[in-house]
Amino acid sequence: MSLIDEDQALIASALKGSAYAWEKLVKRYELKIYNHGLRLTGNSSDAMDLMQEVFLGVYRNLHRFRGDAKFSSWIFRIAHNKAVDMNRRKRLMTSSPKFSTDDEGDEFEKFPGKKELEPEYRLGNIELNVRVLKMLSELSSDQRSIVELKVFQSLTFDEIAELQDISTNTAKTRFYSALKKLKVVSEKQNVLS
Amino acid sequence: MSCPKTHYLLQEYFSENLSAVARDELDRHLTDCVHCNAQLESVLLAQQDLQQWQEQRVPHWDRHLELFRQEHRIDRPVSRFWLSWQWLPTAASLAMLCVLLFNVNVISNDSGFSISFVGSSASGSNLNAQLADFEQAQRLEMQQLVARVEGRQDSTNVQLLQAVMEQAQQSTADSFDQMYAYFEQQRLLDLQDMRAGYEQLVDSDYETIRSLQQLVNYVGYQSDIR
Numbered sequence: 001m002s003l004i005d006e007d008q009a010l011i012a013s014a015l016k017g018s019a020y021a022w023e024k025l026v027k028r029y030e031l032k033i034y035n036h037g038l039r040l041t042g043n044s045s046d047a048m049d050l051m052q053e054v055f056l057g058v059y060r061n062l063h064r065f066r067g068d069a070k071f072s073s074w075i076f077r078i079a080h081n082k083a084v085d086m087n088r089r090k091r092l093m094t095s096s097p098k099f100s101t102d103d104e105g106d107e108f109e110k111f112p113g114k115k116e117l118e119p120e121y122r123l124g125n126i127e128l129n130v131r132v133l134k135m136l137s138e139l140s141s142d143q144r145s146i147v148e149l150k151v152f153q154s155l156t157f158d159e160i161a162e163l164q165d166i167s168t169n170t171a172k173t174r175f176y177s178a179l180k181k182l183k184v185v186s187e188k189q190n191v192l193s
Numbered sequence: 194m195s196c197p198k199t200h201y202l203l204q205e206y207f208s209e210n211l212s213a214v215a216r217d218e219l220d221r222h223l224t225d226c227v228h229c230n231a232q233l234e235s236v237l238l239a240q241q242d243l244q245q246w247q248e249q250r251v252p253h254w255d256r257h258l259e260l261f262r263q264e265h266r267i268d269r270p271v272s273r274f275w276l277s278w279q280w281l282p283t284a285a286s287l288a289m290l291c292v293l294l295f296n297v298n299v300i301s302n303d304s305g306f307s308i309s310f311v312g313s314s315a316s317g318s319n320l321n322a323q324l325a326d327f328e329q330a331q332r333l334e335m336q337q338l339v340a341r342v343e344g345r346q347d348s349t350n351v352q353l354l355q356a357v358m359e360q361a362q363q364s365t366a367d368s369f370d371q372m373y374a375y376f377e378q379q380r381l382l383d384l385q386d387m388r389a390g391y392e393q394l395v396d397s398d399y400e401t402i403r404s405l406q407q408l409v410n411y412v413g414y415q416s417d418i419r
């Protein structure tokens with residue numbers, strides 16, 4: 001049975017009430033969604049929140065899933081929407097209406113990156129991940145999101161454009177300017193290390 | 194030294210649906226133009242840096258199973274209960290109890306077999322003693338079960354500790370507290386899971402014992418009246 005068929009079978013059983021099938025379905029995607037969240041938010045507690053919300057959304061909408069799309073695309077669409085929601089909430093919580101400095105445009109303000117990266121044991125023994133998060137922290141949330149979708153989720157520019165409701169050209173430009181910024185950060189890191 | 198085409202060309206370089214002709218043209222320019230080539234190299238290096246990301250383990254969470262079970266409770270008990278082994282001892286003890294309670298006698302005589310149910314106040318008190326034994330045995334079995342589950346829990350905790358230790362190899366002594374906190378949190382979560390499991394188990398078992406006791410009391414009461 002192919003992975004897609006297996007997803008379908010698990011979804012059908014879960015809809016009939018099999019907790020086992022539901023758990024198996026979650027287990028298949030939680031690693032991807034959690035790591036996706038880590039890269040987007042830069043910290044594990046937000047990544048955890050995001051993942052829980054994504055799977056709650058999946059659970060609530062499972063009956064709406066039509067087999068015409070891949071389940072993995074569907075779940076990442078939900079993940080994208082939840083991340084946008086989370087961004088909006090954070091922005092509401094962190095910016096006071098009077099002194100709002102909206103020109104920055106980066107909503108994941110608490111992205112640790114520079115100074116307050118998490119204790120290493122929570123990021124595994126993974127120096128490389130710390131490095132990646134530091135690089136991503138230099139990007140605006142729009143840029144970070146597009147890099148995530150293109151580099152880590154291997155979406156096409158057309159798919160990204162549709163997901164983010166922008167033109168394909170904007171997606172391309174945004175991605176390239178993000179890469180240029182990352183190039184500068186990466187070179188700086190190489191000099192330092 | 195710079196090239197006016199760099200921005201446009203490199204932006205297109207990452208496009209998936211570039212026509213074959215356009216791709217050829219791009220490749221040709223990239224081999225000819227030193228500036229574009231260098232720029233592409235460094236941008237690709239940055240992308241490579243990102244790709245060194247290592248997937249990180251997901252911390253313990255309940256996968257919304259509690260919610261799932263709550264919302265699917267209606268059709269759960271039937272299938273779960275009868276599919277599991279738990280009904281077997283209950284059924285056996287119930288059958289035995291019937292034989293005991295009604296003191297079944299099978300008498301063979303000229304006209305064939307006859308089954309009689311004999312009950313007296315004397316056998317009633319005898320019965321209570323037997324039931325006390327039965328309850329004792331059940332309790333013992335329960336304790337063994339609990340001990341077994343606890344043993345298993347300990348071994349998973351050890352595994353967890355090992356996993357955490359491995360992860361923390363590079364961290365220094367002052368991160369030990371944080372590691373301990375992490376471990377403690379995982380342990381508490383496991384304990385919560387386990388406790389919920391116990392409670393269910395204990396509830397169902399004591400329910401059986403209690404209803405048996407009520408039955409005995411009732412039978413005793415009936416024979417007292419007679």
Ligand SMILES: [Zn+2]
Nearest residue numbers: 196198226229
């Ligand atoms: Zn050029």
